[in-house]
Amino acid sequence: MKDYAAECASLETVPVSTSGDVVSMRQMVRILAQRGGLSLVHQTKLVTAASELGRNMLVYGGGGSVRAASVTDAGRPGVFVEFRDKGPGIADLDLALTDGWTSGNGMGLGLSGARRLVDEFDIESGPSGTTVRIVKWAK
Amino acid sequence: MNTESNIRLLVDTLTEQREKFLTQWTRTVGEDLRGRLSTAELGRELGELYDAVLEAMTAGSLDSRGEHFAETRSLLIELSRNRARQGFTPTETVRSVFALKEVLEPSLTGDADSARAYLQFARLLDGLGLLTSEAYLRTREEIISSQAEQLLELSTPVVKLWDGVVGVPLVGTLDSARTQVVMEKLLQTLVDTDSTHAIIDITGVPTVDTQVAQHLLKTVVAARMMGAQCTISGIRPQIAQTIVALGIEFGDIPTNASLSDALRQALKEVALDAEDDVRGLL
Numbered sequence: 001m002k003d004y005a006a007e008c009a010s011l012e013t014v015p016v017s018t019s020g021d022v023v024s025m026r027q028m029v030r031i032l033a034q035r036g037g038l039s040l041v042h043q044t045k046l047v048t049a050a051s052e053l054g055r056n057m058l059v060y061g062g063g064g065s066v067r068a069a070s071v072t073d074a075g076r077p078g079v080f081v082e083f084r085d086k087g088p089g090i091a092d093l094d095l096a097l098t099d100g101w102t103s104g105n106g107m108g109l110g111l112s113g114a115r116r117l118v119d120e121f122d123i124e125s126g127p128s129g130t131t132v133r134i135v136k137w138a139k
Numbered sequence: 140m141n142t143e144s145n146i147r148l149l150v151d152t153l154t155e156q157r158e159k160f161l162t163q164w165t166r167t168v169g170e171d172l173r174g175r176l177s178t179a180e181l182g183r184e185l186g187e188l189y190d191a192v193l194e195a196m197t198a199g200s201l202d203s204r205g206e207h208f209a210e211t212r213s214l215l216i217e218l219s220r221n222r223a224r225q226g227f228t229p230t231e232t233v234r235s236v237f238a239l240k241e242v243l244e245p246s247l248t249g250d251a252d253s254a255r256a257y258l259q260f261a262r263l264l265d266g267l268g269l270l271t272s273e274a275y276l277r278t279r280e281e282i283i284s285s286q287a288e289q290l291l292e293l294s295t296p297v298v299k300l301w302d303g304v305v306g307v308p309l310v311g312t313l314d315s316a317r318t319q320v321v322m323e324k325l326l327q328t329l330v331d332t333d334s335t336h337a338i339i340d341i342t343g344v345p346t347v348d349t350q351v352a353q354h355l356l357k358t359v360v361a362a363r364m365m366g367a368q369c370t371i372s373g374i375r376p377q378i379a380q381t382i383v384a385l386g387i388e389f390g391d392i393p394t395n396a397s398l399s400d401a402l403r404q405a406l407k408e409v410a411l412d413a414e415d416d417v418r419g420l421l
Contacts, residue, residue: 023312026346044346044377045384051348052385099386107349113385 001122001133004080008069016083017063022054025066029081036070036077038138046079046136049114053083053132056110060103061085061130071135078119078137086129093125142201145256150196152246152253153189160242161189167238171231185235188214192267201259203266215267216274223278232275236268295321297328300402303409304336305329308398310343318354322361329367335412336405337362340398342373352387359392368408370394372401 005011012032014025029050033043050066057064064085071080090096097115102108115121120135153160165182172181191211200207215236222232240261247257295317300306305328307321325337339358344351359369372395374382382389395401 019314030345041377041380044381047346048348048381048385051346051350055348055350107353107387109349109386113349113387116384116386117381 001120001135002073004069004071004133004135005067005082008071008080011067011069013065013067015063015065016054016058019055019058021063022051022058025054026051028066029068029079032068032070032079033136036079036138038077038079038136042136042138045117046081046134049117049134049136050081052110052114052117053081053134057083057085057087057130057132059106060090061087064129073137076137076139078135080133080135082134083132084129085131089127089130090123090125093123097123142259143199145252145259146196146199146201148253148256149247149260150193152243153193153196156246157189157193160239160246161186163242164189164239167241168235171234171238172227175225175227184214184218188218189239192263201263203263203270208267211267212270215271219271219274220278223275223282229272229275233268233272236264236271240264295324297321297324299328299332299334300338301406301409303332303334303412304338304402304405305332305334306338306340306398306402308340308343312346313344313351313354315354318358322358325358326361326365329362329365335367336409337367337369338398338401338405339369339371340373340401341371341378342375342398344373347378347382349385349387352382352385352389356389356392368393368405370401370405372396372398 012028014021014028016022016025026047030043030047033046038046054066057066062085064083064087066081066083068079068081071078095101096103097112098108099112100108111123114132114134118134118136120133122133124131161182165178165185168185169176169178169181188211191214192208195205195207195211198207202208203211218235219232222235243257243260247253247260290311296308298306298308305325307325309321311317313321325339328334329337339355341347341355347355355371359371362369370393371389374394374396393401393404395404
């Protein structure tokens with residue numbers, strides 16, 4: 001995945017430490033998606049993915065921060081969102097990305113479902129935290 | 140010139156020209172607030188504040204967080220609480236304090252000594268201004284959290300749609316707290332109205348993620364345990380596509396695009412049940 005964060009002139013950053021923050025983060029992503037001209041279906045998919053990843057960050061990573069920006073690739077507009085936490089990390093990424101597997105009491109579809117909802121998905125995890133980057137294109 | 144003589148100079152100036160300063164201060168703040176507060180009320184508020192500050196400085200203190208300023212602080216907290224409730228902006232509220240600086244500036248910048256005293260006084264007012272904005276924010280947060288609680292109550296009505304059919308129109312974000320309220324209300328209404336069908340309408344829920352879906356499923360399962368048929372309606376096209384992509388399965392729970400379809404289906408089933416009952420009697 002391209003380093004979109006480095007290319008963006010203006011990244012909006014919000015901290016996520018309560019479930020109320022997840023709601024306001026979701027609104028920020030929704031506004032960016034509307035401005036980027038994403039269709040209603042794409043907007044909803046992106047916002048839902050952001051909601052899943054934001055909540056994962058809160059529940060399993062103890063909160064973190066979210067950066068988002070409008071990006072373009074060859075004239076195609078899109079939205080880039082990065083979720084970064086300083087939690088314990090994910091021990092087995094392949095397992096975590098399996099449908100139905102959860103270490104908590106959720107449905108086990110958050111991470112794998114979020115990957116299906118967006119166009120680009122990139123996850124890095126280590127003992128010092130987890131970073132997930134996603135991009136959803138307008139078309 | 141040391142702090143003590145600065146304080147003495149300030150106390151003297153503030154005492155001598157009390158009336159003049161106070162009138163100017165009230166006028167400056169009054170202009171900011173553009174008549175949304177009566178001059179008499181403003182004059183009384185600022186007069187009390189002025190005297191409290193003067194008293195604390197007479198006691199020899201310039202520390203806004205010190206014990207001598209306790210009276211001033213409680214006055215300021217009350218002032219900012221009132222302002223926050225009346226809908227004034229934080230700038231307007233804090234400006235009430237900072238305006239005193241502007242009022243004193245011409246009288247205290249004549250020579251080097253008084254200028255130094257003025258700077259110390261300005262620092263005191265900065266401290267008091269910060270305190271005011273803190274109190275303002277705290278009040279606003281209290282207002283917001285009490286509104287959030289009210290909203291929780293307001294936004295979860297359970298309505299009787301027909302004999303034997305109740306509806307739950309959900310609006311907004313569905314978190315654990317709301318789900319709990321909805322579930323309790325729904326189950327209670329099912330018993331109270333002797334209903335056999337419940338329709339949960341999610342037209343007003345903007346995002347259905349796995350957490351929301353899980354909460355919905357739990358509510359449906361609970362209603363089923365009480366013998367009620369539960370339908371989820373108001374599934375818009377974008378939500379349907381998202382749910383499918385996420386991989387959430389609603390199993391055998393009936394879902395509908397619109398509330399009217401769900402109601403029609405429920406009424407049909409209610410009518411069939413009634414027919415069965417009659418036949419059973421014969």
